[in-house]
Amino acid sequence: MKARSTAxxxxxxxxxxxxxxxxxxGHTLAALPATGLRPARAGSGWPDIVRDLDDLDCTRESDDWPIRPSADAVSRMDQVLNWIGLFGPDERNYRMxxxxxxIVHPISGLHRWSWQKIAKKLGTDHKRAQDWYQAGIGVIVKKISQPEIFSSQKPQNILF
Known part of the structure; x- marks a missing residue:
């Protein structure tokens, strides 16, 4: 993957x-390790994670899991996940x-939620779900284009 700017x-x-x-x-989130994240000396009586049948059924060239994402990729992912919080209560469908x-499959890189599954979950058709996705991107663009989003000294009483 090519190196990207953080802005x-x-x-x-x-x-x-x-x-x-x-x-x-989505790809960075899927590539994050699901084990070894506990603090030192913390234990669990639970067994190791059993992979989904989707993971086992996936056709792939090797048995290797995706490489761990770089620190820059994780920083960009954190920034993107913060964008989700910019949606207001009336923009719930966009957020969903x-x-x-x-949510991306960690091995194949395919989306776990197809447009049809999303539409069924939200009680609409797949074209409307795609429109909501594009409208959500438009809301994010509008809000991150405001200079105060990138200001290091954001007022505490700012409302989005």
């Missing part, structure tokens, strides 16, 4: 960049669609 380039197509960053965040599309 959106506002001289380029911003909605396209937001979409790319959302895609990358974007969150569902962030």
């Amino acid at each position: 959106i380039d506002f001289s380029r197509n911003v909605p396209e960049q937001v979409s790319e960053w959302l895609e990358e965040a 669609v974007i969150n569902m599309r962030l």
Whole structure:
């Protein structure tokens, strides 16, 4: 994967960049390790994670799991996940669609939620779900384009 900046380039197509960053965040989230994250000397009586049948059924070239993401990729993922918090209560459908599309299979890289599954879950058709996804990207673009989003001294009483 090519190295990326940790900031959106506002001289380029911003909605396209937001979409790319959302895609990358999903892949980074899927590649994070699911074991070995406890503090030292912390234990658990639970058995190790048993992989889904989807994981076992996936056709792949090797038995290796995805490589761990770089610190920069994790930083970008954190930034993208913070964007999800920018949605207001009236933009719940946008948030739900974007969150569902962030879930990616760790081996194949395919989305776990197809447009049809998302539409069924939300009680709509797949075209409307895709429209909500694009509208959600538009909301993110509008909100991250505001200079106070990137200010290091954001007022405490700012409301989105």
